[in-house]
Amino acid sequence: MGFGLVGFDGDDTLWHSEGYFRAAHADFEAIVGKYVDLADAGLHERLLDTERRNIKLFGYGAKGMTLSMVETAIALTGERIAAADIHRIVELGKAVMAHPVDLLPGIRAAVEAVARDRPVVLITKGDLFHQEAKVRACGLADLFQRIEIVSEKDAATYGRVLGEFSLASHDFAMVGNSLRSDIEPVLRLGGWGVHMPYHVTWAHELEHGLEPGHASHMETVETAAQVPAAIGLLESRWRQSKV
8 A cells, every 4th residue: 555646846856947047047147247246236136036026926937037037137237238138138038948858867767666556646836838848848747647737836735636636635745856845835734755856956945944843754865766765665654654
């Protein structure tokens, strides 16, 4: 007997993503650096603050990032930035939207192994159009019983998904790279988590409220190949908790 459902995150769990955003940020800095001293301007912090404010309006993803970069560039340059450079910033966002979908090493085999004995779902957040395009291109859609593209990953979202499966939270495990979005909300509901850190993470996703008491419901792995064994280990603890 295993978990009633196992969820997988998309960006930086199934396929590479954050690296493309980092590259766009670097090019953005070069553009704005023609107008201001980057060290004095605190560009990184200003952009992050703008992105955080705009999440409720634009959501997550490349489109929100692009609009936030444009807003930040206009503010930091005192509206001096040239239209040509605004256009260059827009093109950075378009390039992120069009990036290739490259799977993480070993992830298909890992999902297949987990799916042999348990139903699996994909739960990913971000821009609907972009996420749909990634799902189509990733070649993994056939492995999932269901694909959920959501605007936010919080306890309410996970609770809704589990409710639609008529599943208790303690019978669910989530695999993902973000403690904030993939692990903490599930653990707070009483579920289980496999954290697979990506080598770079957006600063917003580094903020979380996990506590030592959550440790028994979580395993951390270094590679996709370790995910099936981590799920098995959590299932052993899950079965013991039912005795």
